[in-house]
Amino acid sequence: MNENSSQEVLLFYIVCDESGSMGQNGGIEAINEALPELHATLASDPLVVDKCRLSIIAFSDGAEMILPMCKVTDIPDMPGVQEAGVTNYGAAFTLLGQAIQTDVDGLKSQGYRVYRACVFFMSDGEPTDHWEDAYNDLINHPYRPHIVAFGVDGADANILAKIATLRCYVGRDRASAGRALANVMSSIGNTIITSTSNAHSGPANIDLPASIDGFDTVPLDHL
Numbered sequence: 001m002n003e004n005s006s007q008e009v010l011l012f013y014i015v016c017d018e019s020g021s022m023g024q025n026g027g028i029e030a031i032n033e034a035l036p037e038l039h040a041t042l043a044s045d046p047l048v049v050d051k052c053r054l055s056i057i058a059f060s061d062g063a064e065m066i067l068p069m070c071k072v073t074d075i076p077d078m079p080g081v082q083e084a085g086v087t088n089y090g091a092a093f094t095l096l097g098q099a100i101q102t103d104v105d106g107l108k109s110q111g112y113r114v115y116r117a118c119v120f121f122m123s124d125g126e127p128t129d130h131w132e133d134a135y136n137d138l139i140n141h142p143y144r145p146h147i148v149a150f151g152v153d154g155a156d157a158n159i160l161a162k163i164a165t166l167r168c169y170v171g172r173d174r175a176s177a178g179r180a181l182a183n184v185m186s187s188i189g190n191t192i193i194t195s196t197s198n199a200h201s202g203p204a205n206i207d208l209p210a211s212i213d214g215f216d217t218v219p220l221d222h223l
């Protein structure tokens with residue numbers, strides 16, 4: 001029997017908008033300040049270290065894997081995002097689908113039991129591309145992930161509600177993107193810790209906060 005055959009792992013993907021507007025509204029700076037804090041929080045929890053795997057994708061004109069899937073203790077320094085061009089959602093969904101396929105297959109080949117991945121998707125604007133086909137490919141795949149969407153600085157709530165499969169949070173009254181994203185990153189850390197803890201005692205459920213300071217919870221456009 002494979003030594004990993006009784007071990008469960010939870011996969012978490014953080015997908016960050018790094019379009020030009022995110023640089024102008026303070027979003028890029030907020031994410032880059034929050035990522036090392038997130039890393040320190042997760043790396044200090046033994047259960048998260050054991051059962052959680054983390055990956056980060058940044059997108060603008062295209063999409064880039066800035067942190068391949070790994071244990072949090074295997075990250076010497078958290079990467080950062082950089083202000084770039086427009087807001088191409090389709091590129092993010094395409095890369096995300098490829099990554100999930102590769103990551104899940106790789107972990108299964110090592111004998112792990114892999115729970116459905118959870119994606120934290122954050123954006124401050126409307127997509128500039130035709131993203132629907134790439135999204136549909138993602139959520140119709142056998143490894144389709146849970147998606148939690150976060151919108152800041154006037155992001156289109158209707159579009160994000162179509163993307164989210166678990167919950168959609170949208171910043172209230174065009175609040176500061178920097179402050180809002182700091183709250184988002186803190187919420188992501190708490191969600192990873194509590195969800196991993198839940199998986200230790202039974203089937204994994206994503207434990208999301210009922211509310212986030214400065215955000216409204218938007219009803220989903222159910223799939």
